[in-house]
Amino acid sequence: xxxxxxxxxxxxxxxxxxxxxxxxxxxxxxxxxxFLWLVSVSLMPGRNVFxxxxxxxPTFIDFDNYVQVWQFMSFPRxxxxxxxxxxxxxxxxVLLASTTAYPLAVFHFKxxxxxxxxxxxxxxxxxxxxxxxxxxxIQAFHLGNSYLGVVLPAAVSVFNIFLMRQTFLGIPSDIRDxxxxxxxxxxxxxxxxxxxxxxxxIAVIVLLEVMAFWNNFLWPIVILDDPEKYPLAAALxxxxxxxxxxxxxxxxxxxxxxxxxxxxxxxxQKYYMEGIAGAIKG
Numbered sequence: 001x002x003x004x005x006x007x008x009x010x011x012x013x014x015x016x017x018x019x020x021x022x023x024x025x026x027x028x029x030x031x032x033x034x035f036l037w038l039v040s041v042s043l044m045p046g047r048n049v050f051x052x053x054x055x056x057x058p059t060f061i062d063f064d065n066y067v068q069v070w071q072f073m074s075f076p077r078x079x080x081x082x083x084x085x086x087x088x089x090x091x092x093x094v095l096l097a098s099t100t101a102y103p104l105a106v107f108h109f110k111x112x113x114x115x116x117x118x119x120x121x122x123x124x125x126x127x128x129x130x131x132x133x134x135x136x137x138i139q140a141f142h143l144g145n146s147y148l149g150v151v152l153p154a155a156v157s158v159f160n161i162f163l164m165r166q167t168f169l170g171i172p173s174d175i176r177d178x179x180x181x182x183x184x185x186x187x188x189x190x191x192x193x194x195x196x197x198x199x200x201x202i203a204v205i206v207l208l209e210v211m212a213f214w215n216n217f218l219w220p221i222v223i224l225d226d227p228e229k230y231p232l233a234a235a236l237x238x239x240x241x242x243x244x245x246x247x248x249x250x251x252x253x254x255x256x257x258x259x260x261x262x263x264x265x266x267x268x269q270k271y272y273m274e275g276i277a278g279a280i281k282g
Contacts, residue, residue, distance in 0.1 A: 042066065042251035065252035072249070073235060075256065081147075082231040085220070086213040088151045093209045094202055097160035102190055104161070105168035106176065116165070123158050131222070138223060145225040153219065154212070160205050167201035168194065203271030210264055214257075232257045 043061050103109075104116050134153040143149035171194055179189035195202075217233035224230060227238070236253050 038251050038254060041248055042255050044248065065248040066256065069249045069252045070256070073253065075232075077228065078230060078232045078235045079260075081229055082214055082233075085147055085150050085216075085231050086210050088147060089154060089213040090206050090209045092151060092155035093157065093160055093205055096156035097164045097205060098195065098198075098202070099190075100156065101161045101164035102168055102194070105165045106171075106173075119158050119161060131219070134219075135222060144223055145229065147229070149223045150216075150220050150231075151213075154216075160208075163204060164198065164201055167198045171197055200271045203268050207265060207268045207271075211261055214261055 042065050043063070104112060130153070138144055138149045138152065143152065175193050175197070176189055179193050184192070214231070215233050216231065217237050220229075220231050220234045221237065224234075227235075230238075236250070236257060
């Protein structure tokens with residue numbers, strides 16, 4: 001009887017897990033539908049992309065769109081611009097978020113919770129409402145048409161501060177105490193003892209900010225007067241305006257722009273999951 005019950009339970013669990021995995025696979029395919037359609041269009045030049053039904057998988061493979069759009073646009077220049085902007089944005093966000101979150105997590109001073117609550121409350125303000133203020137501020141500092149002008153309005157985000165604060169809360173206080181016993185300054189404790197322990201949290205910030213700056217197109221168009229300084233997303237916006245009839249070029253250019261993001265995510269997804277889990281525990 002026990003053997004029969006055990007077999008029935010295993011069969012029931014097997015059927016349940018099979019149904020769950022099947023539903024998850026179908027959901028994944030549904031979510032990947034637009035991406036697969038974009039890949040299909042980029043590999044089939046000359047095809048009516050709005051035909052019915054849309055081709056999710058390419059009927060034939062041709063890389064002419066990639067070759068032609070690479071020759072038409074100066075992709076190395078735009079990619080270099082994007083790497084510079086994303087690199088500056090990541091450095092600013094990691095440094096400012098860490099140095100802001102550290103005292104909010106480990107120091108006990110009057111008004112600490114009020115300051116943190118005030119920071120969190122600002123997250124409800126839409127970022128688009130501050131664009132005029134950002135523009136006037138950047139112009140007042142004579143940073144228009146510069147990479148710094150693109151980066152500074154997003155040099156630090158409240159979410160990154162929150163993430164790093166939660167991560168710092170998970171660090172045992174004994175580590176700081178051991179540094180103090182050795183006569184280390186607070187800055188040295190932060191830099192040499194604490195910061196290496198929050199690498200997963202830093203990896204989350206790096207991934208999120210690389211994606212944000214890589215895909216940012218509106219603010220660079222507003223602040224940059226020279227199209228030669230545009231990042232890749234802004235340059236592709238102009239490609240969309242000039243060649244709206246040639247969707248194959250637009251699809252190929254978009255695929256070229258998202259490949260680096262996919263590569264970065266594949267190499268950092270382990271740290272991303274660890275960082276999110278550490279922030280939730282903190």
